[in-house]
Structure formats: C-alpha cells, structure tokens
Amino acid sequence: MLLIETIREHVLAVLPELFEGSFGPSDFQVSQTKPEFEGDYTVVLFSLVKKLKKSPDEIGKLLGEKLTEKYPDLYTGYSLLKGFMNLTIAEPYWVDMLSKHYTDPCFGKGEMRNQKVMVEYSSPNTNKPLHLGHLRNNFLGWSIAEILKANGYEVIKSCIVNDRGIHICKSMIAWQRFANGATPESSGMKGDHFVGDYYVKFNDAYKKEVEGLVSQGMKQEEAEKEAPIMKATQEMLLQWEKGDPEVIDLWRKMNGWVYSGFDITYKTIGSDFDVIYYESDTYLLGKDAVEDGLAKGVFFRKDDGSVWIDLTADGLDEKLLLRRDGTSVYITQDIGLAKKKYEQYKIDQSIYVIGDEQNYHMKVLKLICQKLGLPYADGIHHLSYGMVELPTGKMKSREGTVVDADDLVQEMVNISAQHTQELGKVKDFPEEALQELYETIGLGALKFFLLRVDPKKKMIFNPEESIDFHGFTGPFIQYTHARIKSILRKEQADTGYTLAKTGLLPLEKELLVSIEQYGMVLKQSAEELNPSVIAIYAYNLAKTFNSFYAEHSVANAESEEKKQLRLRICGMTAVVLSSSLQLLGMSVPERM
RNA sequence: GGUCCCGUAGCUCAGUUGGAUAGAGCGGCAGCCUUCUAAGCUGUAGGCCAUUGGUUCGAAUCCAAUCGGGAUCACCA
Known part of the structure; x- marks a missing residue:
C-alpha cells in the first residue's frame, strides 16, 4: 500500500479510540512535509480542531502518542507546530521498500480492475497534414491510454477519421x-x-x-x-x-x-x-437514435420536418439533430458512434480527447445521451485540452500560420543530432544507432514539452525559440537515465547483500521518498487524466538524482554497504524514470 | 448579448483541491570537470499571485464585482 494512504488509514483508525464521534477522510489532510521542517509526512489538524473544539497541541499530542505507540515500526516520532503534526517515518521502512522492489520492473503499477475504457484521440481530417495542435492531441491520447493501462484498466485506443x-x-x-x-x-x-x-x-x-x-x-x-x-x-x-x-x-x-x-x-x-x-461509414449512424428520441418525447419535430432537442432548461440552447431534408448533423453521428462503440466493446468509460473549442458540443452530446437513457451516457468523458497557440495568436491552416507536425519533428531530430555530435559522447555508435538516438532525444524533447503542461490549459509555442534540451525537459530526464545506466554497466547490485536498516544520508533518503511516491503519482495522473503529473514527478526525481550524483560516488562509495545501497537506489531510480517516460510515449537511451 | 474558461518572476509553466516563509526551468549574475557522462551540480538576483471587496483560525486557491484575454452559442465539422 502507498505510504500516504497507510498514514490516512492509521489516523482514521486511531481517531475514534481517542475522541468521541465518527471521522472521515475530510477531517484531516496528509501531505509531504516541507523540506524546511523536520519530519517526512504531515497531518494537518485544523479541521479536527474545529470539529473537536480542542487545541491543536492537545489533539496533536494525543494523536502523535497514539500513532507512535500503536505503529512503532512505522513512526519513530512526531513534532507539533501550530496545527501541523510532522511525522517521522522509521528509516527501515525506506530500506525495506528498496530491498523489496529494486528488481521489480512493474513497481508502482496498479492491480487489474476489470474495467474497459476506450480512448478516442487524434481524429484527423483528411484534407490537410497534421500540425502542432494534432501533436498535443496525439501525445495526450496515447499517454492517457498507457497511464490507464498502468492503473489496471483495459484500454482500447480508437480514432475517428473525418474522411468525408x-x-x-x-x-x-x-x-x-x-x-x-x-x-x-x-x-x-x-x-x-x-x-x-x-x-x-x-x-x-x-x-x-x-x-x-x-x-x-x-x-x-x-x-x-x-x-x-x-x-x-x-x-x-x-x-x-x-x-x-x-x-x-x-x-x-x-x-x-x-x-x-x-x-x-x-x-x-x-x-x-x-x-x-471512418466517418464515411458512421455518418448515417444515429438516425435510429433520433427515432428513439422522438418516441420518448425527448426530441421534437418542427413544422418544416427538422428534429430538435430543447436544452434551455439545462442552460443550453435548442440543438438540431436532423435537418429538414432528413440528413443528419455532426451531433447525430456522434450519438450513433457512441452507441456503436458501446455495443462493439461493452466499454465502461469512453474518453474523448478533443480540444476545448468543443466543450459545448461534448456537453450537449453527453446530455442528450443521458436524456435518452442510454446505458453508456454517464461513462462519456470529454478530455478537453487547450489549444496550442503561437505568440501571434491561434494557428490557422488557411492563413498558413500552422506549425507542421512533420517539419517540427524533423527539426527536433536535427537539433538533437547537432547537440549529440557537438558533445561527442557516442562517437562509437554505428550510423543506425545514432539515427535512433537522435529520434529518441528529439521526439522526447517535443513530447515532454507538450505533455508537461496541464492538458486543460492552453499553451504558447514560440517557433523562434527552439524547444530546450536543458532543465525541465525530456532530454534532461533521458540524460539522467543514461548516467545511471553508465554506473550500472560497470557495477551491479549484489543480490545476496543484506543492507543495514539505518544510516541513510539526506539525498539517499530523499530519493527513496520520491521513488515510493511513484504509485501515488500514477494513480493521480489516471484519476485526473493528466500526464503532466507524471512529467513533473519524473523531472523532480531526475533532479534529485543529479544532486545525489554530484554529491556521492557509487562506484567509489565510502563503504561496501553504501555502494550496495546506492546501486539499488540507482537501479530503482532508472526503472521509475524509464517507466514514467514510457507512459509519456518517450524512450530512454542507455547512452547519450 | 447568453454560457464557459483563463490572468502567478522578463519569458514558459508548477502550486498536492483552503494550510507553514508562493516554487521550477529558460534568460541574468557568480562559482564547479585529474574522480561513476558538465544535456550536469552549487549559489544569487527577480513577486501588490490582474484589481477591489467578502467568507474564516488561515485565501494564489472559495464567493461577488471590475478590468484584460480567449472559446462557444450554425440546417459547419
């Protein structure tokens, strides 16, 4: 179980033993302790103060004593500051976590949950090539699908091609x-x-x-x-x-x-x-739903023969479903396709990766399906993402102000080739491996750039400034992975070695704390349908590792104990970084 | 006009769903390669969280108004 959830459960288990009344998860918050304070995790007591009408110190003292008494293996101490109770986690917890998981390639991933989700993304028009906006859509959709898989969902990736x-x-x-x-x-x-x-x-x-x-x-x-x-x-x-x-x-x-x-x-x-x-196959779907809606009185027919739904009671407008000539419109097709998806795959959820310009449309789609009483209606979810804009404003195909996807990818690969050659670290690579590396890094930079931002927010891309390869970027994390691999090529952890349970140095511990949170991060990114959670996490982990790398030697560690400990930390960091980036659609190089 | 979204360092973005002294990267400045990869590390400067009021122990976060920007409201897709 994830540590933060364990702490929540412990607090919840202990509260009724100390105080009158019943308690829920909203009565307190658990978060990581800020670095400037002593402790690892913090329980925020203010809500309890209000509820119990006791002082923070009194509550904290009782709670802290009880927790350390009841779970001495996990909590070695606590300190109280205003309404915050900072818990110190027993060092052996971190070492045990490391020993248990350091060879586990699936670390952090969720249990199967017998739920089927369809993720529709990309959905291009066939009259023009893909541009930067499509890239955000594609990267988001692919990543969300992988994130859901990692959380135990069965996922079907789908695409509707607007081919007519x-x-x-x-x-x-x-x-x-x-x-x-x-x-x-x-x-x-x-x-x-x-x-x-x-x-x-x-x-x-x-x-x-x-x-x-x-x-x-x-x-x-x-x-x-x-x-x-x-x-x-x-x-x-x-x-x-x-x-x-x-x-x-x-x-x-x-x-x-x-x-x-x-x-x-x-x-x-x-x-x-x-x-x-293909829209050419599906554009006639949905007409039977119109008949159904008319029969149920959800829709109505105007004198000219056109069919409508009145959504004014829901704060929306009247919406057309069938033209007076009997042909269907976009929303009608969507109702039909939603139905087809459900009948074909019996999906529990249907996620649509579509830009926020269609928020209204998707709201209407879901609402109509609900009003029709369709069984899949509540499972419809619009993953709405913001437009990618240029400093001069929106991209417009007609005005030629689009950043072409192929061009941009090629440019990224070229830049990564240039950097790589300048640095000259992989001169011994055969040509084919070099090309692969250039793509890995160039595409990595691009994907990370588009996925590190909260999907809901629009983002600005300046074509004048090329996408960075330093700092909060994909190549930075890839580079960190390559550094770790460089260590591990020379030396492997001795699986027979038993680690001491204490004596962690600050950066060693910081890495373990961060690694332990990977499972929570995966869960959160799936719940929010938000890959940026993983991107930010992976960056912070890589950053911590680089500080550790600069501060401590692995191969020439001060003792065999430290060497074995660090080799395992290295191994696990590499697995988590690699796994994180894989979920963002990026590969990690062994060398770069 | 109706509905909805956004406004955080010069720039690009975080901010754990109301918690501690608001954080990163880029850019600026100053340092660090004889030791596992310097695509790296360390330090430093940079903020009226658009504005004003409210809600409470506590607000960048919630509410209201104002200012500024955007999306949408087609017998288009």
Missing part, C-alpha cells in the same frame, strides 16, 4: 482544376502535404472569386455563398452522397494519398490505434 464532408471536397475540386493530373509521386511529396496544398489552393481561388464578386458590388456574405468554386464544391458533396462513381473514385484516390502520409507521421510519433472508425 465539404473540407475534403475543397481539396478535390482544387486538384481537379489546378493539378493537371499531378500526384504525390510525380511531385515527390508526402501524400498528406500534397493534398493539403490543394486545400490551400482552393482557399486562395475562393478568396479571389469572393473579392471579384464584392468588387462587382455584391455583399461579402452573399459573395461567399455565390462564389462558383464554392458552389461546385457543394455540388460535389451532393454527388459524393449519391455515390457518383467518378467523385467516389477521386475521393478514394486522394484519401489514399493522405493515409499513406499519415501512416508515416503516426509511425514516427508513435501513435497507434486498436480500432479506426
């Missing part, structure tokens, strides 16, 4: 008009970039047409509707829906180009999926 709609038709029209039969092969381009270029070409042509119409005296709004290229695009969408063979053929061809491009990007950044849904 007006946006694809724009690229298609532009290709028809401007490409002269060019292909990714003939132009030597990655397929997704190739198609993306035609999306841009569409918008350029469209803009020109609108300007032309406006200069002839048409109003902006009308011009946007009347521009011939836009009308042609809408016509194409209708043809697509009718299944016109020529349009379908072109659509297949261009989507195929995009997929071959995406495959490369996904492989590089390490995104993978257990199931991929």
Whole structure:
C-alpha cells in the first residue's frame, strides 16, 4: 500500500479510540512535509480542531502518542507546530521498500480492475497534414491510454477519421482544376502535404472569386455563398452522397494519398490505434437514435420536418439533430458512434480527447445521451485540452500560420543530432544507432514539452525559440537515465547483500521518498487524466538524482554497504524514470 | 448579448483541491570537470499571485464585482 494512504488509514483508525464521534477522510489532510521542517509526512489538524473544539497541541499530542505507540515500526516520532503534526517515518521502512522492489520492473503499477475504457484521440481530417495542435492531441491520447493501462484498466485506443464532408471536397475540386493530373509521386511529396496544398489552393481561388464578386458590388456574405468554386464544391458533396462513381473514385484516390502520409507521421510519433472508425461509414449512424428520441418525447419535430432537442432548461440552447431534408448533423453521428462503440466493446468509460473549442458540443452530446437513457451516457468523458497557440495568436491552416507536425519533428531530430555530435559522447555508435538516438532525444524533447503542461490549459509555442534540451525537459530526464545506466554497466547490485536498516544520508533518503511516491503519482495522473503529473514527478526525481550524483560516488562509495545501497537506489531510480517516460510515449537511451 | 474558461518572476509553466516563509526551468549574475557522462551540480538576483471587496483560525486557491484575454452559442465539422 502507498505510504500516504497507510498514514490516512492509521489516523482514521486511531481517531475514534481517542475522541468521541465518527471521522472521515475530510477531517484531516496528509501531505509531504516541507523540506524546511523536520519530519517526512504531515497531518494537518485544523479541521479536527474545529470539529473537536480542542487545541491543536492537545489533539496533536494525543494523536502523535497514539500513532507512535500503536505503529512503532512505522513512526519513530512526531513534532507539533501550530496545527501541523510532522511525522517521522522509521528509516527501515525506506530500506525495506528498496530491498523489496529494486528488481521489480512493474513497481508502482496498479492491480487489474476489470474495467474497459476506450480512448478516442487524434481524429484527423483528411484534407490537410497534421500540425502542432494534432501533436498535443496525439501525445495526450496515447499517454492517457498507457497511464490507464498502468492503473489496471483495459484500454482500447480508437480514432475517428473525418474522411468525408465539404473540407475534403475543397481539396478535390482544387486538384481537379489546378493539378493537371499531378500526384504525390510525380511531385515527390508526402501524400498528406500534397493534398493539403490543394486545400490551400482552393482557399486562395475562393478568396479571389469572393473579392471579384464584392468588387462587382455584391455583399461579402452573399459573395461567399455565390462564389462558383464554392458552389461546385457543394455540388460535389451532393454527388459524393449519391455515390457518383467518378467523385467516389477521386475521393478514394486522394484519401489514399493522405493515409499513406499519415501512416508515416503516426509511425514516427508513435501513435497507434486498436480500432479506426471512418466517418464515411458512421455518418448515417444515429438516425435510429433520433427515432428513439422522438418516441420518448425527448426530441421534437418542427413544422418544416427538422428534429430538435430543447436544452434551455439545462442552460443550453435548442440543438438540431436532423435537418429538414432528413440528413443528419455532426451531433447525430456522434450519438450513433457512441452507441456503436458501446455495443462493439461493452466499454465502461469512453474518453474523448478533443480540444476545448468543443466543450459545448461534448456537453450537449453527453446530455442528450443521458436524456435518452442510454446505458453508456454517464461513462462519456470529454478530455478537453487547450489549444496550442503561437505568440501571434491561434494557428490557422488557411492563413498558413500552422506549425507542421512533420517539419517540427524533423527539426527536433536535427537539433538533437547537432547537440549529440557537438558533445561527442557516442562517437562509437554505428550510423543506425545514432539515427535512433537522435529520434529518441528529439521526439522526447517535443513530447515532454507538450505533455508537461496541464492538458486543460492552453499553451504558447514560440517557433523562434527552439524547444530546450536543458532543465525541465525530456532530454534532461533521458540524460539522467543514461548516467545511471553508465554506473550500472560497470557495477551491479549484489543480490545476496543484506543492507543495514539505518544510516541513510539526506539525498539517499530523499530519493527513496520520491521513488515510493511513484504509485501515488500514477494513480493521480489516471484519476485526473493528466500526464503532466507524471512529467513533473519524473523531472523532480531526475533532479534529485543529479544532486545525489554530484554529491556521492557509487562506484567509489565510502563503504561496501553504501555502494550496495546506492546501486539499488540507482537501479530503482532508472526503472521509475524509464517507466514514467514510457507512459509519456518517450524512450530512454542507455547512452547519450 | 447568453454560457464557459483563463490572468502567478522578463519569458514558459508548477502550486498536492483552503494550510507553514508562493516554487521550477529558460534568460541574468557568480562559482564547479585529474574522480561513476558538465544535456550536469552549487549559489544569487527577480513577486501588490490582474484589481477591489467578502467568507474564516488561515485565501494564489472559495464567493461577488471590475478590468484584460480567449472559446462557444450554425440546417459547419
């Protein structure tokens, strides 16, 4: 059991023995003791002071005496300061923890809990390549899935590919008009970039047409509707829906180009999926849910035949579910897909990794499912993340102010190659291993950069300043791991050696305290669906290790006892760092 | 206009769900490689936690108002 939970239980067990009444977890808080005070863990007594109407000192004294008396193996002492009771944990606890787990590669991970969770992430449009915002989504989704696995959930990674709609038709029209039969092969381009270029070409042509119409005296709004290229695009969408063979053929061809491009990007950044849904397969789903909703009186039909739900009582608006021509809209498809996911996998929870611009939409989706009484409604959870913005504001594909995913990854790999070569520590590596190392470090820097921030918060990326490789970064932690491995290559812990239970130096103990908290961190990151908890933790552990490394020698330790102790600490630190980074989608090098 | 989110060091971010003297990295300054990897370590400067009021033993954290920034409210996705 995690130490902090043990302490909570002990306090909870002891309180009724000392005082009248019943006690719950909210009657006190347990936290790590601040470094400037003596002790390891702190019980905050103020809530009890209020409840029991006794002085903090009186409560603390009784509680401290009782705890040290009842659990002498765990608590060797306590000190009281205002309403804080600082407990000192018995040194053997740390040494025992080390001896017990130092060879355990699964340290910190949770028990299986027989719960199935689907994590939907990435969900690209097929009209343009991935950009920095997609990277945040992909890294978050992948990481959350792994974190949930580490906490004992069964996880299914899914993706909905938005492969049909007006946006694809724009690229298609532009290709028809401007490409002269060019292909990714003939132009030597990655397929997704190739198609993306035609999306841009569409918008350029469209803009020109609108300007032309406006200069002839048409109003902006009308011009946007009347521009011939836009009308042609809408016509194409209708043809697509009718299944016109020529349009379908072109659509297949261009989507195929995009997929071959995406495959490369996904492989590089390490995104993978257990199931991929295509909007072209699912966009008709959800219509039966509309019938169901009408029958239940949850939805209503207007005179023109369109179907709506009134959510004004919930503080939202009226929401359309079916157009008057009977075709479905985005939310209808989502209801259908949610149902399909549930029927297919019998999932307990369904997590959607989607940007916070869709907070309203996701709120509506969940609410409608709840009102329909669908069994999976309560399990729907929107993992809402903030946009990645540039110092100049939002990224916009149409205005060309996007940071392209492939470009950025390549740049990161180049920079890591440059650093690595300058440092010259791995000159003996064969070319293939070098390339792998450059990717490990470059991608590590990028992933850590995007995952170290709370997902809910929007973040700013400045393309002028390249992502750092020093300080609070992925490479810093990778480097720490490589340093440890360097020690362990020369010397291994003697498994037959029995460690003394006491005499830990401050930094040795600090490392053990930090390592012990790994399980708690994993749990917290899963509960909050927040990888940054792990990123911050791993950084702090690495930092503590580097202080330790500068202060104490392992190989030339002052005694055999210290050497054996430190080798085990090294081993466990390496496992925890490696495991942490793995959950963030990063690999750790043996050398760098 | 309605609803929702955000404002912490020059910059990028933490702040354990209301607890002790608000912390990191980058950037600045000053040191540390003859010893396990200097992508490192140590020290130092830098703050009216947007503003004002409230709630209480205690507020960056909760409430209200104000100022500033953003998202969303489509028969778009």
